[in-house]
Each structure stands twice: as C-alpha cells, then as structure tokens.
Amino acid sequence: MVEPRNDYDSLFRPKSVAVIGASERRLTVGHRIVRNLINMKFNGNIYPVNPKASVIQGLPAFQSIKDIPQDVELAHIIVKSSHVPAILRDCVTKGVKIAIINTAGFKEIGGQGAVLEKEIVKITESENIRVFGPNCQGIINADPDVNAYCNFTFTQPNPGYISIFSQSGGVGEIINNRLCSLGEGMRMYASIGNSCDIQCHEILQYWGDDPDTKVIICHMESIQNPSKFEQVTKDVLRKKPILWLFAGRTANGVRAVKSHTGSTENSVIQNKSELSTGTLLFTGVEEACQTARAFVHLPLPKGKNVGIITNTGGAGVIAADELTENNCNLPELSQSTIKLLKETLHPEAIIANPVDVLATAGPEHFETTLSAMIADLNFDSIVLCLITPFFVDCEEVARRVVKVIESSDKPVVCVVMTDKKQWAPTLNIFSHSDIPVYDYPETGARVLADLIKYSFKKDL
Amino acid sequence: MVEPRNDYDSLFRPKSVAVIGASERRLTVGHRIVRNLINMKFNGNIYPVNPKASVIQGLPAFQSIKDIPQDVELAHIIVKSSHVPAILRDCVTKGVKIAIINTAGFKEIGGQGAVLEKEIVKITESENIRVFGPNCQGIINADPDVNAYCNFTFTQPNPGYISIFSQSGGVGEIINNRLCSLGEGMRMYASIGNSCDIQCHEILQYWGDDPDTKVIICHMESIQNPSKFEQVTKDVLRKKPILWLFAGRTANGVRAVKSHTGSTENSVIQNKSELSTGTLLFTGVEEACQTARAFVHLPLPKGKNVGIITNTGGAGVIAADELTENNCNLPELSQSTIKLLKETLHPEAIIANPVDVLATAGPEHFETTLSAMIADLNFDSIVLCLITPFFVDCEEVARRVVKVIESSDKPVVCVVMTDKKQWAPTLNIFSHSDIPVYDYPETGARVLADLIKYSFKKDL
Numbered sequence: 001m002v003e004p005r006n007d008y009d010s011l012f013r014p015k016s017v018a019v020i021g022a023s024e025r026r027l028t029v030g031h032r033i034v035r036n037l038i039n040m041k042f043n044g045n046i047y048p049v050n051p052k053a054s055v056i057q058g059l060p061a062f063q064s065i066k067d068i069p070q071d072v073e074l075a076h077i078i079v080k081s082s083h084v085p086a087i088l089r090d091c092v093t094k095g096v097k098i099a100i101i102n103t104a105g106f107k108e109i110g111g112q113g114a115v116l117e118k119e120i121v122k123i124t125e126s127e128n129i130r131v132f133g134p135n136c137q138g139i140i141n142a143d144p145d146v147n148a149y150c151n152f153t154f155t156q157p158n159p160g161y162i163s164i165f166s167q168s169g170g171v172g173e174i175i176n177n178r179l180c181s182l183g184e185g186m187r188m189y190a191s192i193g194n195s196c197d198i199q200c201h202e203i204l205q206y207w208g209d210d211p212d213t214k215v216i217i218c219h220m221e222s223i224q225n226p227s228k229f230e231q232v233t234k235d236v237l238r239k240k241p242i243l244w245l246f247a248g249r250t251a252n253g254v255r256a257v258k259s260h261t262g263s264t265e266n267s268v269i270q271n272k273s274e275l276s277t278g279t280l281l282f283t284g285v286e287e288a289c290q291t292a293r294a295f296v297h298l299p300l301p302k303g304k305n306v307g308i309i310t311n312t313g314g315a316g317v318i319a320a321d322e323l324t325e326n327n328c329n330l331p332e333l334s335q336s337t338i339k340l341l342k343e344t345l346h347p348e349a350i351i352a353n354p355v356d357v358l359a360t361a362g363p364e365h366f367e368t369t370l371s372a373m374i375a376d377l378n379f380d381s382i383v384l385c386l387i388t389p390f391f392v393d394c395e396e397v398a399r400r401v402v403k404v405i406e407s408s409d410k411p412v413v414c415v416v417m418t419d420k421k422q423w424a425p426t427l428n429i430f431s432h433s434d435i436p437v438y439d440y441p442e443t444g445a446r447v448l449a450d451l452i453k454y455s456f457k458k459d460l
Numbered sequence: 461m462v463e464p465r466n467d468y469d470s471l472f473r474p475k476s477v478a479v480i481g482a483s484e485r486r487l488t489v490g491h492r493i494v495r496n497l498i499n500m501k502f503n504g505n506i507y508p509v510n511p512k513a514s515v516i517q518g519l520p521a522f523q524s525i526k527d528i529p530q531d532v533e534l535a536h537i538i539v540k541s542s543h544v545p546a547i548l549r550d551c552v553t554k555g556v557k558i559a560i561i562n563t564a565g566f567k568e569i570g571g572q573g574a575v576l577e578k579e580i581v582k583i584t585e586s587e588n589i590r591v592f593g594p595n596c597q598g599i600i601n602a603d604p605d606v607n608a609y610c611n612f613t614f615t616q617p618n619p620g621y622i623s624i625f626s627q628s629g630g631v632g633e634i635i636n637n638r639l640c641s642l643g644e645g646m647r648m649y650a651s652i653g654n655s656c657d658i659q660c661h662e663i664l665q666y667w668g669d670d671p672d673t674k675v676i677i678c679h680m681e682s683i684q685n686p687s688k689f690e691q692v693t694k695d696v697l698r699k700k701p702i703l704w705l706f707a708g709r710t711a712n713g714v715r716a717v718k719s720h721t722g723s724t725e726n727s728v729i730q731n732k733s734e735l736s737t738g739t740l741l742f743t744g745v746e747e748a749c750q751t752a753r754a755f756v757h758l759p760l761p762k763g764k765n766v767g768i769i770t771n772t773g774g775a776g777v778i779a780a781d782e783l784t785e786n787n788c789n790l791p792e793l794s795q796s797t798i799k800l801l802k803e804t805l806h807p808e809a810i811i812a813n814p815v816d817v818l819a820t821a822g823p824e825h826f827e828t829t830l831s832a833m834i835a836d837l838n839f840d841s842i843v844l845c846l847i848t849p850f851f852v853d854c855e856e857v858a859r860r861v862v863k864v865i866e867s868s869d870k871p872v873v874c875v876v877m878t879d880k881k882q883w884a885p886t887l888n889i890f891s892h893s894d895i896p897v898y899d900y901p902e903t904g905a906r907v908l909a910d911l912i913k914y915s916f917k918k919d920l
Contacts, residue, residue, distance in 0.1 A: 027851040109808045154850050155879055168774025170819070170847045174877045174900065181880070221777060247774065252790045253781035256773070259810045283782065284902040313716070314628025314707065317681060321713035322743065330712045348569045350719045359630070387630045390614050391487040417634045419615055420641070440634065442744040 008206040010097035011132060011198075012141045012188055014074035015044045017150060018065050018096070020087055021078030021103075022048030022056045029102055029152045030078045033138070034059070036149035040156065043147050047072060065094045073097050076138070076150060081105035082112075084134065085119045092127045098198075100150060101134035107194050108135055117196050124197045136193025137169030142186045143212070151189070160185015161214035161296045163207045165200060167192055171219045171245070171285070178289045183431060184296070187213045199224050201232040208236035215295035217288050218279070219245035221257040237278040241295050241454045243288045244279040278457050280450055287446065293436045294447040298411040300455040303380035305329045306448060307373040308354035310385035310441075311361050315417065316354030319383050319441040326449030330354075337376045344368045359389045367400040374408045381411045381448055385441050388418040388426060398429035405435055411451060415444040468666040470557035471592060471658075472601045472648055474534035475504045477610060478525050478556070480547055481538030481563075482508030482516045489562055489612045490538045493598070494519070496609035500616065503607050507532060525554045533557050536598065536610060541565035542572075544594065545579045552587040558658075560610060561594035567654050568595055577656050584657045596653025597629030602646045603672070611649070620645015621674035621756045623667045625660060627652055631679045631705070631745070638749045643891060644756070647673045659684050661692040668696035675755035677748050678739070679705040681717040697738040701755050701914045703748045704739040738917050740910055747906065753896045754907040758871040760915040763840035765789045766908060767833040768814035770845035770901075771821050775877065776814030779843050779901040786909030790814075797836045804828045819849045827860040834868045841871045841908055845901050848878040848886060858889035865895055871911060875904040 017037060023030035030050075034057050037046050047070075048056035051063045062068050065075060065087075075096045077087050081103050091099050106117035117134065124131050132139070138151035142159045149156075155176040162179060164186065166172030172191040179186060187210070190203050200220055207213045216236070223229050236242060248257040282288040306328045310316035320330055330353050333341070341351045345365055350356035355373070357365045366386075373382050384401065388394045398416075405412045416437045420427060430437045438444040477497060483490035490510075494517050497506050507530075508516035511523045522528050525535060525547075535556045537547050541563050551559050566577035577594065584591050592599070598611035602619040609616075615636040622639060624646065626632030632651040639646060647670070650663050660680055667673045676696070683689050696702060708717040742748040766788045770776035780790055790813050793801070801811045805825055810816035815833070817825045826846075833842050844861065848854040858876075865872045875898045880887060890897045898904040 029851075032850060105808060152850075154848075154882065166774070168772060168777075170772025170877070171774035171778070173772075173847060174775070177877070177879050178899075219774065221774070247777045247781060249781045250784035252784040253777050255812075256768075256777040256780045256814050259773075259812055259816070283778075283785075285778075285900050286903075308716075310630075312628060312630025312633075313719075314626070314631035314679065314681070315634070317628075317707045317713050317716040318631070318743075320716045321707060321709045324710035324712040325743075348565060352715075352719055354716050354719075356719070387633060388614070390492060390612075391489075417630070417637070419637050422614065439638075440745050443746075 006206065007130070008202065010073050011139055012148065012206070013146050014148060016047065016071060016073050017042065017044060017148070018047040018049055018068060018072045018075040019078070020049040020065055020075055022050050022061060024053060024056055032152040033076055033078070033150065036151060036153065040149040041147045042149065043145060045070060065090050065096070068094070071095060074150065075099045077101045078103055081116055084116065085123065088120060088123050088129070088131070092123065092129050096129060098130045098132060100132045100136065100138050102136060102138060102152070104135040106134045107196070117194065121196050131197040133193045134196060137172060137191035140186065140189035142188070151191070155180055157186035157189070159187070161187050161212060162217060162292045163188040163210070163213040164217045165190050165192070165203055166219040167195065167221050168219060169193070174285050175217055175219070175289060178285060179292070182289060182293060184289070184293050195224065201225065201229045204236050204242070205232045208232070208239050213240065215240055215292050216242045217245065217292055218242055219247060221247050234278055237458050241458070242279045243291055244281050245285065245288050246281045246283060249283070280454060290438065290443055291447050291450045294413065294451055295454070297434050297436050298413070298451060299409055301381040301411050301448070301452050302455070304452055305331050305378060305380045306383060307333070307376065307379035308383045308385070309357065309369050309373060310354050311357050311359050311389070312385065312387045313350070313356050315385040315387065315415065315441040316356055319385060319445040320354055322442045322445035323383070323449060326446065328449055328452060331378045334376045334378050337372045340372050341369060359387065360392065362392055363396040363400045366397050367404060370401060370404045370412070374404065374410050374412070379410070381413070381452070383413045383415065383441070383444050383448055385415040385444070386417070388416070388423045394423060394426040395429060398426045402429060402433045402435060406433065411448065413438065413444040413448045415439070415441050466666065467590070468662065470533050471599055472608065472666070473606050474608060476507065476531060476533050477502065477504060477608070478507040478509055478528060478532045478535040479538070480509040480525055480535055482510050482521060484513060484516055491517070492612040493536055493538070493610065496611060496613065500609040501607050502609065503605060505530060525550050525556070528554070531555060534610065535559045537561045538563055541576055544576065545583065548580060548583050548589070548591070552583065552589050556589060558590045558592060560592045560596065560598050562596060562598060562612070564595040566594045567656070577654065581656050591657040593653045594656060597632060597651035600646065600649035602648070611651070615640055617646035617649070619647070621647050621672060622677060622752045623648040623670070623673040624677045625650050625652070625663055626679040627655065627681050628679060629653070634745050635677055635679070635749060638745060639752070642749060642753060644749070644753050655684065661685065661689045664696050664702070665692045668692070668699050673700065675700055675752050676702045677705065677752055678702055679707060681707050694738055697918050701918070702739045703751055704741050705745065705748050706741045706743060709743070740914060750898065750903055751907050751910045754873065754911055755914070757894050757896045758873070758911060759869055761841040761871050761908070761912050762915070764912055765791050765838060765840045767793070767836065767839035767842045768845070769817065769829050769833060769842060770814050771817050771819050771849070772845065772847045773810070773816050775845040775847065775875065775901040776816055779845060779905040780814055782902045782905035783843070783909060786906065788909055788912060791838045794836045794838050797832045800832050801829060819847065820852065822852055823856040823860045826857050827864060830861060830864045830872070834864065834870050834872070839870070841873070841912070843873045843875065843901070843904050843908055845875040845877070845904070848876070848883045854883060854886045855889060858886045862889060862893045862895060866893065871908065873898065873904040873908045875899070875901050
C-alpha cells in the first residue's frame with residue numbers, strides 16, 4: 001500500500017532537489033550542499049543552478065531553475081539576500097513545492113533585511129510554495145531510502161531513530177556531532193533559522209507521525225504560535241518523547257536570543273509554563289543526547305521502583321542519591337531475592353538496595369543478581385554499575401549481562417566505568433548489542449529517571 | 461635547603477615500600493601493587509614479602525618483613541584479615557612508619573570484622589605506627605621524583621597538579637580515569653577505605669601544604685571528625701580549591717553509605733551545612749573533573765563580570781543562561797570596544813554581550829574581538845565559543861586565540877564545538893598549549909562560574 005504523500009514529504013522525502021547558487025568553489029555553502037547530496041547518495045535527482053557554469057561537481061548545471069526540463073520538488077536558495085524574492089518567484093513558476101532559503105541577512109539584521117523577509121512571507125501567502133528558513137542550515141533525512149542531506153553540515157550522521165529540531169544550526173551541529181561520537185544514529189534533522197513560514201510545530205507533527213522517529217530533541221529560542229505549538233506537542237508526546245533543550249531561560253539569555261534570531265516576542269521563557277507540561281527539559285546538550293539514547297534502546301519502565309546493582313559501593317551511593325533526588329523509589333529486595341542472593345554471592349556482599357556484589361564478583365554473580373532483580377516484582381527497572389577490576393573476567397560478565405538484558409522487558413541501564421582503551425573488548429560486547437552504556441552512575445541514574453518521568457507524563 | 465620530613469612523607473614519599481602478601485600470581489592485588497611500583501619506576505626500594513617465594517617479579521622476596529635487612533618506611537598489608545593484627549605488630553617491630561592495609565573484611569562487614577578493626581586501632585594507639593585503611597586501595601604520588609604507585613589501580617595517571625581523595629576506590633578510579641582521558645595529570649591520590657586511623661583531614665592538610673597540588677577533588681561518604689575537618693578545610697581553602705563530590709545527599713544515599721563503609725554516624729549529609737561554607741559542591745564526576753582542569757590552567761577571575769564571544773548565536777544563548785543562573789553578570793561592552801568591533805567585524809555581526817562574530821568570522825576577527833574584550837574593564841573573564849565552520853581557517857583562528865590567551869591575565873574559557881576527528885589539527889593547537897578546551901557552552905560557562913565562586917569564597 002502506498003500512503004498518500006504528506007505536504008512535508010516534499011521537504012524530507014523530495015524526489016528532486018535544485019541547488020540555486022550551487023558552486024564549484026570549495027568552502028562555500030553552495031558547494032557543500034551539492035557535495036553532501038552526492039556523497040551521502042541522495043536517492044533523487046540533483047540539479048545545480050548557476051548562471052555561470054554548465055557542469056558543477058560532475059552534474060549538468062542550469063542557468064535558471066526555469067531551465068530544468070524535469071519537475072523540481074525542493075529547492076535550496078543560496079543567492080544574495082536581495083535576489084532571493086525574485087528567485088523564489090522563479091521557484092513558484094517552476095512548481096517547486098518547498099524552498100529552503102539558506103541565505104542570511106533577513107529579519108535577524110533588521111532594516112532592509114526585515115523588509116526582504118516580509119516580501120518572502122507575502123509570496124508564500126499568495127502562491128503555492130512553502131519556505132523553510134531563511135538564515136537556516138536546512139534538513140537531513142538519513143533514512144537509507146532517501147539520504148536527503150539538504151544541508152551544509154560537516155557531520156555525517158548514520159541512520160537511526162533520533163530526530164533533531166534546532167533553531168540554531170550551530171547547536172544542531174553540536175547535537176549531531178555528539179550523537180555521532182556516541183555511535184548513535186539520526187532519523188531526521190531540521191535547522192529552521194528565522195522560520196518565516198514553516199514553523200516548528202509543523203515539523204514536530206510530521207515527526208510525531210513518522211514511525212521511525214522514536215524520540216525528538218528540540219532546541220528552540222522562540223515560539224511563534226504558542227497555542228498551536230502546545231496542542232501539537234501534547235499530541236506528539238502521547239506517541240514519543242520530546243527532549244527540550246531549554247534556551248533563553250534567563251533575562252540575559254532572552255536578550256541574546258533577541259539579537260540572535262531577531263525575535264522580539266514569544267521567547268521560550270514567556271511560554272515556559274505551557275511547555276513544561278509534557279516535554280522533558282534540559283539545559284545541556286550532553287544530558288539531552290544521553291537521554292535520547294536511552295529512549296531509543298530501552299523499554300519504558302512501568303513504575304518508579306528502581307533496583308541498583310553495583311560492584312563498587314561508591315557508585316551505588318551516587319546512583320541512589322541521583323535517583324532519589326529525581327523522585328524515584330528504591331524499595332527493598334523481596335524475601336525470595338534476598339534468599340537467592342545469600343546463597344549465591346560472596347558472604348561479604350551487601351544484599352540490600354543497592355546490591356553490592358563486590359569487586360570480586362564474577363560472571364555468575366552478575367547473571368544471578370541481575371536476573372533475580374529483574375524478576376523481583378519490587379522493581380520496575382534496574383541500574384547496573386560495573387567497574388572493571390583487573391582480576392575479574394569482565395568480558396564474560398559483559399556477555400552474561402547482555403544476554404539477561406536482551407530477554408528482559410524491564411529497562412536495565414548499564415553504567416560501565418573503565419579505561420576505554422584497556423577494556424575495549426568488554427565495551428565492544430555492549431556496543432555490538434543494542435544496549436547503551438553510560439560512563440557515570442549519575443548519568444545512568446538521571447537517564448533512567450527521565451524514562452520514568454516520561455512514562456508518567458505521556459498519558460496526562 | 462632540605463625541608464624536614466613531614467610524618468605523611470612516609471606515606472607519599474616513602475624511601476622504601478614492603479608489600480606483605482606480594483604475589484607472582486597475576487590478577488591478584490599482591491601482584492598488581494608490586495607490578496605498579498616496578499612499572500611506574502618507584503624511586504625507592506621495593507621489598508616483596510611472601511613466606512613461600514624467594515623471588516617475586518624479579519625482586520628478592522622475604523619470608524617476613526622482619527627479615528628485611530634495610531629500613532622499611534611504608535608497608536602494604538594484603539594478607540587474610542584475621543592475620544592482619546599480627547602482621548601489623550611485625551611492622552611495628554620492624555620500625556615501619558605507616559601501614560597501608562588493603563585487606564577487606566573489617567568494620568564494613570560488622571561482627572568479627574569490626575572486632576579485628578578495633579584491634580588494629582588499639583595497636584596504632586599504643587605503638588609508633590600509623591594505619592592507612594583498611595579495606596582501601598592505597599595512595600599514588602605521581603611526582604616524577606617519587607613515582608609511588610602504592611595502589612592496585614589499573615589507570616596510569618601522568619604527573620600533574622590535581623590531587624584526589626576518594627573514600628571509595630571505585631569512585632577514585634572513575635575520577636582518575638576521566639582525568640587521564642582528558643589528558644590531565646594527577647599530583648597525588650589517596651583512597652582510604654574504612655579510615656580507622658589516618659583521616660581525611662590529615663591528607664587534605666598535607667596537600668594544602670604541597671605547592672604542586674593546585675586543586676583537590678574530594679569524594680567522601682562520612683566524616684569522622686567534623687570539627688577538625690571543617691577547620692582544616694577552611695585553612696586549605698585559603699590556599700587552593702577543594703571540589704567536593706557530595707555523596708550521601710539523600711536518605712537512600714545515606715542508607716547505601718552505611719552498608720558500604722560501615723559508618724553508622726557522621727554521614728556527609730549531617731554535616732552539609734558546615735561543609736558547604738567553602739568547598740565547591742558537585743554531584744557528578746564529569747563536572748568535578750572539568751572544573752578541576754580549569755583551576756589547574758586558568759588564573760582566577762577578579763570579579764563576576766563575564767563577556768561572551770561566539771561564532772554561533774545558539775551557543776552564546778546557552779552560555780548566557782548558564783552564567784546568569786550561576787550568579788555571574790553579563791555587562792555591556794564599553795563604548796571603545798563597541799567602536800573597535802564595528803570597525804572590524806562583518807556588518808551583520810552582533811556587537812553586544814554575547815558578541816556574535818558570525819560563522820564567517822576569520823582569524824583577525826577573533827583576534828581583535830578577544831583582545832578587545834580582555835582589555836575592556838567591563839569584563840573580568842571571557843567565555844569564547846568556537847564552532848568550526850568548514851569555510852574558515854580554523855587552525856589559524858586557534859593559533860591567534862591561543863596567542864592572545866597566553867598573554868592574558870584574565871581567564872578565558874575556550875569552548876570548541878567540533879568533530880574531533882575532522883578537526884584534530886585545530887584541537888591539537890589548543891592541546892599543545894596550556895589552555896583547556898570544553899565541548900559545550902554550558903560546560904565552559906559552569907566551569908567559569910565555579911572559578912568565580914571560589915575566588916569569592918576563599919577569603920571568607
């Protein structure tokens with residue numbers, strides 16, 4: 001069954017892309033976008049447009065978009081800002097559905113720029129074309145069936161399940177880049193800049209309906225249509241989490257936002273009460289990325305009761321503090337679990353919550369303890385903290401842990417504290433599975449607390 | 461001039477170390493400690509003690525510590541817990557100054573363990589010997605003149621300026637390991653376990669007097685002598701910052717502490733009000749390590765006024781929020797700075813605080829802006845956020861930035877947001893200097909806020 005095409009498919013699944021302002025000159029946006037489309041194997045037609053070239057990066061180039069004999073669904077506009085309105089009209093004539101205006105020098109600089117932006121808005125109001133931008137980076141759809149890298153990004157994300165909305169292209173790059181270095185893939189990306197026509201809530205709604213977007217990271221500095229935004233957010237949150245990188249939280253932050261995007265109203269902070277109802281709020285990129293990974297790979301916990309397993313007491317204390325401060329419960333072990341662990345673990349092991357299996361614990365100790373805690377009805381989820389003692393077969397511990405987790409329907413957050421070089425084989429056992437690994441007990445605990453928060457919020 | 465030896469020099473600068481329970485069997489603590497001393501080139505004599513071996517790891521071994529013909533200043537004890545008191549008495553007979561008891565199975569397991577620990581305490585009270593531990597990892601002095609790796613650590617820290625006190629060996633390993641991966645060196649390390657005799661405040665006092673300890677990270681779960689501790693802390697804080705990894709902050713955390721170290725009173729939380737007067741409090745390893753780096757490499761700011769420079773607006777907003785939430789001020793630029801930047805930067809650049817030099821800014825733009833902000837009396841410190849656009853000579857930007865910072869007496873915190881592989885040459889320019897680089901604007905801002913907090917607290 002072929003589903004009818006959504007309007008936004010023209011943005012994220014275009015059959016053809018024109019790049020107006022394509023260039024042979026390296027180190028230009030017009031060069032980089034064409035190169036990204038080619039290198040990342042865009043599954044559609046690419047039409048470079050440049051009045052002074054007949055071939056660009058091996059592709060036939062056209063003097064004007066109107067000269068392209070085939071249909072063009074999506075167009076990049078990278079020409080001088082004063083030329084943008086005329087070029088946009090050419091796109092209308094050509095039947096382009098959506099134009100990504102990368103060019104800067106509009107509302108964000110005020111004066112003549114603001115006048116030009118109004119002219120663009122007028123065209124979108126009277127003609128059958130939508131605009132993404134201006135002053136923006138573009139979009140990515142990393143779906144291997146599409147490979148639309150309509151963007152001058154320098155990162156090359158792998159396909160995955162996290163979609164990223166970022167008003168600021170710079171912050172978007174930081175997020176992309178961190179997910180890449182964590183080995184985490186991306187689904188779709190949108191960096192929308194001034195957002196004069198297409199708005200954030202439209203993108204979020206589209207991703208809400210995209211089955212392969214499992215979680216959305218959203219960085220915004222202003223909201224044009226708060227009531228619409230709230231409505232869409234609530235709708236999307238029933239299906240998947242939105243992790244909100246909350247910028248413009250302070251008076252100085254809002255002042256910086258104003259000079260950054262030219263927005264003089266509707267800063268995020270003014271709408272905080274509405275937004276905090278369902279989204280998870282973050283102040284840092286690192287935390288948002290770490291939490292996004294957990295949503296991709298772990299099932300949602302059914303309740304707030306967390307069990308901790310550790311082979312080093314100090315990590316258990318840190319996890320216990322972090323979970324407690326984030327409204328999780330740490331119930332005691334059931335009698336049957338206590339009995340089983342007393343029979344299994346070293347006599348000096350601490351059989352309580354946290355369970356301290358001790359640094360000398362081997363594969364069987366971990367396997368038995370983890371299985372018992374998962375089976376224990378007192379717990380809805382587990383944090384497992386593993387430091388890698390040199391006198392233990394850590395690789396076998398990892399294999400057993402992975403095996404138990406893969407057959408568990410409760411989330412288990414793994415913290416592995418180690419030297420990544422010396423213990424690479426142990427870490428590889430995790431990375432070859434679908435189980436994310438966290439570096440610190442506080443990170444693992446916080447991420448799990450976020451899963452719990454979302455599982456309670458989503459049905460509000 | 462030779463300074464008189466401090467009592468604790470026997471712990472951190474021993475002329476000789478006996479390892480009682482030294483072993484040829486790999487994967488044992490008694491093997492690892494000898495190996496660490498040899499591999500890390502301990503600048504003193506190593507005496508393996510083992511009744512069943514005459515040579516251990518190439519060194520002559522002794523049946524008993526009493527058989528060693530030379531003086532022994534420091535002894536590791538790694539024998540079965542029930543044998544420890546007798547061995548400790550042998551150490552007294554031999555004239556050992558300090559014994560590190562690595563063996564576990566004392567107060568932390570209660571019962572007979574607690575009885576044994578009392579016996580050890582009695583010996584220290586009546587005899588001329590001090591005990592470090594039991595149930596502990598040991599110490600490190602990475603000073604190249606000493607190289608005392610009296611510890612079964614698997615990390616191999618380079619010499620540096622950060623000293624680490626960790627009650628939990630596991631948490632100590634995580635901290636060491638993270639500093640190593642950040643390329644940051646260590647000065648001294650102590651993981652004290654049950655701490656039945658030598659206490660944390662004694663170590664802190666020693667490090668307070670150590671000129672090459674520039675900053676102390678301290679992880680503790682209980683305090684035996686709060687008033688003494690507070691007095692020492694205040695004294696040390698006048699000389700250098702103490703970054704406190706604050707474990708046992710919640711009821712669940714305290715419960716976990718009790719089962720971890722056997723402490724039934726004096727948990728950290730009970731003493732929080734006293735401790736929070738001067739130390740900087742942290743809940744996570746990552747933040748503590750990042751802040752420690754800043755104290756090693758940057759001068760202290762003279763006031764709370766921070767200037768932000770960025771080439772991507774979104775990062776400036778994040779830094780502004782984080783600084784404002786941490787009680788820093790973001791004053792406007794002086795008129796002369798505004799004038800100079802208007803003459804220098806692109807017309808679309810935002811000349812306010814944050815200054816947005818734009819992604820297209822080149823080396824001269826950065827050099828002029830950074831120099832002007834440092835010279836501007838409105839600012840006591842600077843956060844510089846640099847994303848690495850592919851169309852800019854980022855290596856030259858880095859060279860210019862490093863040059864300006866190296867001649868600045870105001871702290872400049874550098875945030876470089878990039879793909880570490882593609883931009884390795886740019887990052888190398890920073891890492892070959894003495895300037896730490898942070899990955900995120902929120903991290904750089906938080907670290908600077910901590911420098912400011914300390915510079916105000918230290919003289920209280």
